[in-house]
Amino acid sequence: MLKNYVEKLNEIRQSITDITDGLVKANELIVIALDSCDDKHFNDAKSYIKNIGNKTNSIDNEIVKTLALHSPEARDLRVMVSYFKITNELLRASTNTRTFIKGFSDICKEVDMNTIKEYAIPMQKATVQALKSTSNMINTDCRDEIQEYFNNVLISENKADDLYDMVEEDILKQAKDGNSFEKYHSMLHALRKSAKISDRAMSIASLLLYAKNGGEIHQV
Numbered sequence: 001m002l003k004n005y006v007e008k009l010n011e012i013r014q015s016i017t018d019i020t021d022g023l024v025k026a027n028e029l030i031v032i033a034l035d036s037c038d039d040k041h042f043n044d045a046k047s048y049i050k051n052i053g054n055k056t057n058s059i060d061n062e063i064v065k066t067l068a069l070h071s072p073e074a075r076d077l078r079v080m081v082s083y084f085k086i087t088n089e090l091l092r093a094s095t096n097t098r099t100f101i102k103g104f105s106d107i108c109k110e111v112d113m114n115t116i117k118e119y120a121i122p123m124q125k126a127t128v129q130a131l132k133s134t135s136n137m138i139n140t141d142c143r144d145e146i147q148e149y150f151n152n153v154l155i156s157e158n159k160a161d162d163l164y165d166m167v168e169e170d171i172l173k174q175a176k177d178g179n180s181f182e183k184y185h186s187m188l189h190a191l192r193k194s195a196k197i198s199d200r201a202m203s204i205a206s207l208l209l210y211a212k213n214g215g216e217i218h219q220v
Helices: 002-036 039-049 052-070 074-110 113-138 143-177 181-213
Strands: none
Touching: 002 039, 002 052, 002 074, 002 113, 002 181, 039 074, 052 074, 074 113, 074 181, 113 143, 113 181, 143 181
């Protein structure tokens, strides 16, 4: 039974890793797309986050079956419960990514390129780094590495949030005259979705830290 449980746990972990790596690739393509407002790269990014709802539902079903069949205890139960919560965070991150692509691709050519290069691209790069560190956390059992990756996610998430606060202030100044308010509002809405992707990475990292090191779940 133990062997079957370990195999099932590895399958679930691999499925979670695959979705996370797809999110990384999608957000990496967004960085390229932002640099030239390239619709092709925006559209290509979408291909890496297709059918995420079906995939996370499938993982959830496997988790429920595994819990019912093997009744894991202590650390193993903690891992499975964390994975169950992580699938919801992955779904939310995918939704935020898709919304960001749609929102920003519609207005990208209307946005001042200096704003994109100074804020949007660095924000997106921080988001990519947060997702990469999260993926690395999934696939290590070393306590020191887990803590190091968690710290990297925290740094990247804080950077993305700080950049959003800065671009929000800058854009609101530009919008003071009341002209093109809809454009500025759409820009901020899209950029907020970018920041939320890194927030979701932070939530996943917190769950992984709890799953593998114990303690309390750090809510984000």
